[in-house]
Amino acid sequence: MSNELTWLEKFHAFRGKHFPERQLFLRSEGRVRFLTIGSYTQMGMASALAIALVWGGITSYAYLTQDKTIENKNRTISTMSAQYQALSNDFSALELEVERRAEQLEMRQKFLEELLDSPAGEAIEAMPALEETADDSDDGATDKVAPKTSALLDGSEGQATFIERLFGAGAAQAAVHSNIDRRKNLLFRLQDMAARQQALADKLKSEAETRLASIETILEPTKLGSDDLIAKLSAGSTAQGGPFVPDATFESVFNDNDGAVFGDLISSTLRLEMVTNALNSFPVGKPAEKYYLSSRFGRRVDPLKKTWADHPGLDLAGWPGTAIYATAPGKVVHAGWYGPYGNMVEIDHGNGFRTRYGHMRKVRVSKNDEVTLGQRVGDMGKTGRVTGTHLHYEIWFDGAVRDPMPYLKAANDVLEIQGRHEKASQQ
Numbered sequence: 001m002s003n004e005l006t007w008l009e010k011f012h013a014f015r016g017k018h019f020p021e022r023q024l025f026l027r028s029e030g031r032v033r034f035l036t037i038g039s040y041t042q043m044g045m046a047s048a049l050a051i052a053l054v055w056g057g058i059t060s061y062a063y064l065t066q067d068k069t070i071e072n073k074n075r076t077i078s079t080m081s082a083q084y085q086a087l088s089n090d091f092s093a094l095e096l097e098v099e100r101r102a103e104q105l106e107m108r109q110k111f112l113e114e115l116l117d118s119p120a121g122e123a124i125e126a127m128p129a130l131e132e133t134a135d136d137s138d139d140g141a142t143d144k145v146a147p148k149t150s151a152l153l154d155g156s157e158g159q160a161t162f163i164e165r166l167f168g169a170g171a172a173q174a175a176v177h178s179n180i181d182r183r184k185n186l187l188f189r190l191q192d193m194a195a196r197q198q199a200l201a202d203k204l205k206s207e208a209e210t211r212l213a214s215i216e217t218i219l220e221p222t223k224l225g226s227d228d229l230i231a232k233l234s235a236g237s238t239a240q241g242g243p244f245v246p247d248a249t250f251e252s253v254f255n256d257n258d259g260a261v262f263g264d265l266i267s268s269t270l271r272l273e274m275v276t277n278a279l280n281s282f283p284v285g286k287p288a289e290k291y292y293l294s295s296r297f298g299r300r301v302d303p304l305k306k307t308w309a310d311h312p313g314l315d316l317a318g319w320p321g322t323a324i325y326a327t328a329p330g331k332v333v334h335a336g337w338y339g340p341y342g343n344m345v346e347i348d349h350g351n352g353f354r355t356r357y358g359h360m361r362k363v364r365v366s367k368n369d370e371v372t373l374g375q376r377v378g379d380m381g382k383t384g385r386v387t388g389t390h391l392h393y394e395i396w397f398d399g400a401v402r403d404p405m406p407y408l409k410a411a412n413d414v415l416e417i418q419g420r421h422e423k424a425s426q427q
Contacts, residue, residue, distance in 0.1 A: 015039045019046070098186050101254075105193050108262060112200055115269060194254055201261045208268035215275055218413045221406035224397065226271065229278035232352030232398055280418055281351040283327035283404075284411040285373050287393045288380060291316035294390055297403040303387045312401045313356070313394035320389045322380035324357050327411075332369040332377075341392065342384025345377045352399075358392035359384050 019039040026033040216226060295303075295315035302309040330349035338344040341358035345365060348354050361381025365371060382389045395404045 015043065019043050098190065101190050105190060105197065108197050108201075109193075111262070112197065112204070115204065115265075191254060194258060198258065198261060201265045205261060205265040205268050208265070208272045212268070212272055212275065215279070215417065218410050218417075222402065222410055223406075226275045228398065229351065230271065230274045233274050233278040276417060278351045279414055281328055281330070281349040281353040282411075282414045282418070283349065283353060283355055283395055283407055284415040284418065285325055285327035286408075286411075287325060287327055287355075287357065287404075288316050288318055288391050289323040289325070291318040291322065291380075291391065293317075297405060304385065313358075313392050314404045315390045316393055317388065317390040318380050320361060320379075320381060322391075323376050324360060324378045324380055324391055326371045326373060326375045326377050327355055328353065329372050330355075330370075332365050332367055332371060335363050335365050335367050335369070337383075340385035342386065343378065343381065344384075347371060347377070352397050354396040356392070356394040356396070358394075359386050359390060361389075 016039070019042040021039055022037045022042070024035040024037065026035055212226060219225065293314065294317040295311060297311060297314055299308060300311045301307065324345075326347055328347075328349040330347040330353075332345060333348045333354075334344065334346040336343065338346075338358070341356070343360040343363050344356060344358045345360065345363055346354060346356045357377060359380075359382055360378035361383065362379040363377070364379070365375075365377045371377060380389060380391050386392075393404055395402045395407050
């Protein structure tokens with residue numbers, strides 16, 4: 001009880017000191033009134049004021065704090081939006097770059113397929129198509145990067161192009177992979193495709209260069225080179241024209257030099273094509289049905305003057321009337337008497353090649369006739385400056401007479417090249 005009185009006394013002392021009873025004097029119309037405000041009333045009013053102030057402070061603090069929170073949230077949202085927009089722009093730019101690279105690879109693939117189907121490609125030994133071996137088991141995708149070299153872009157897989165399949169597969173994986181994973185996957189697929197194309201282009205270039213080297217070896221005894229054949233082939237191509245359509249250029253895809261092999265491949269295959277075209281005019285047939293060699297090309301003792309002289313051809317002896325054949329297709333530019341040659345036929349085979357057949361008993365073609373390989377052009381005889389029945393056979397290239405013997409020896413190999421090229425052209 002003493003404690004309660006003590007606290008009560010303290011309360012009354014606090015009340016009496018801070019909230020003593022106060023009186024208000026109110027004067028109105030000469031009359032004075034007294035309004036007494038008790039201590040408890042003052043304490044109630046002070047408590048109400050304090051509560052109002054505290055409530056105002058709390059609400060003001062909450063309002064200010066909420067405003068800052070909203071501001072922070074808005075700032076965070078803005079930052080995230082900017083980051084998302086930057087990421088979206090970055091990925092859009094990446095997709096455009098990937099599409100550009102895919103289009104370049106698609107153009108290269110089309111070039112390789114057309115090359116394999118062309119006469120130049122058929123002239124190169126057939127090579128197995130590259131099979132796709134990459135495994136996409138990490139994302140569950142069943143499509144392949146490059147199913148086959150010849151079927152990648154032909155629409156055989158649901159008529160979808162390479163780019164559509166590439167981005168279609170990427171969209172299906174978007175729910176599983178992050179943007180970084182998808183980016184790596186797209187680039188990996190493109191790099192894998194580029195590596196396969198590089199390998200095929202290297203293979204084709206190597207095969208073309210091997211074929212060119214083989215042709216050079218075959219032609220070596222004739223003292224003809226691929227440069228000689230190409231020069232005459234180009235010189236004879238005067239009747240040309242048409243609209244100018246720039247050829248496709250193979251831009252770099254992943255590095256500055258990854259298009260070089262395609263430029264080298266174009267050069268090699270074009271050179272091979274030109275050489276094989278020129279060799280279509282190479283004399284490969286036998287000049288007479290039956291014969292034996294009676295005099296070689298070059299320096300010899302003249303059969304009539306008995307002194308050393310130059311002999312510009314081969315003398316092939318046989319029975320009178322033996323069939324004489326055109327050794328390559330061409331156009332007859334002379335048919336008839338030609339001085340010491342007697343009855344002579346000269347045929348222009350094109351690309352710098354010409355052949356002459358002299359001393360014939362009978363000429364069976366006329367000037368400007370088109371003849372085929374193995375067509376009979378006359379009969380063996382002994383007209384002109386001769387000592388007996390034989391065929392004087394000459395081969396000319398680029399306006400100069402050549403020794404026919406190396407040509408006869410190389411005929412079978414060149415005929416095989418011609419046959420391969422003709423078969424490829426028909427296909």
